[in-house]
Amino acid sequence: MTTNPTLFHTLRANDASALIDYLVRTFGFVQAACYRDDSGKVAHAQLNWPEGSGGVMLGDHRPDTGWALAPGTAGCYVVTADPDALYTRVVDAGAEVIRPLEETEYGSREFAVRDPEGNLWSFGSYAGEQPQD
Numbered sequence: 001m002t003t004n005p006t007l008f009h010t011l012r013a014n015d016a017s018a019l020i021d022y023l024v025r026t027f028g029f030v031q032a033a034c035y036r037d038d039s040g041k042v043a044h045a046q047l048n049w050p051e052g053s054g055g056v057m058l059g060d061h062r063p064d065t066g067w068a069l070a071p072g073t074a075g076c077y078v079v080t081a082d083p084d085a086l087y088t089r090v091v092d093a094g095a096e097v098i099r100p101l102e103e104t105e106y107g108s109r110e111f112a113v114r115d116p117e118g119n120l121w122s123f124g125s126y127a128g129e130q131p132q133d
Helices: 016-027 085-090
Strands: 008-013 030-036 044-048 055-060 073-078 096-103 107-112 120-124
Touching: 008 016, 016 030, 016 044, 016 055, 016 085, 085 096, 085 107, 085 120
Parallel strands: 008 055, 073 120
Antiparallel strands: 030 044, 044 055, 096 107, 107 120
16 A cells, blocks of 8 residues: 655755756655746645655745745755665765765764755665664
8 A cells, every 4th residue: 555655854945946856866856746836936846755755845935934944954864775876876966965975873874965055965774763662
């Protein structure tokens, strides 16, 4: 049984169209939806992470709304089964590497990059812990 994702990272962008293209091309997100307002700005877009249940919802920055996150201020951790291959992909695409691929003391293999809007993205094999009783 396939279920829709139930958790999304959210962000705003100065140029949501360009950021969507970047996230799809560089990281491998899959565009599920993109709705534009009358001016052509992205009102809402959904990008799914192909390796699991979740993704990103984003749109152009609109400071006159109640959901006016400042562009470039988000950070997100994304679980990937193959951090080495993804690292090669993002480096080959010219991403700004903030932290190179490395092993962590908590058992993850991960790296971090900055997108063109300034948001930080960390990708790694650490899938979290199960709740303790």
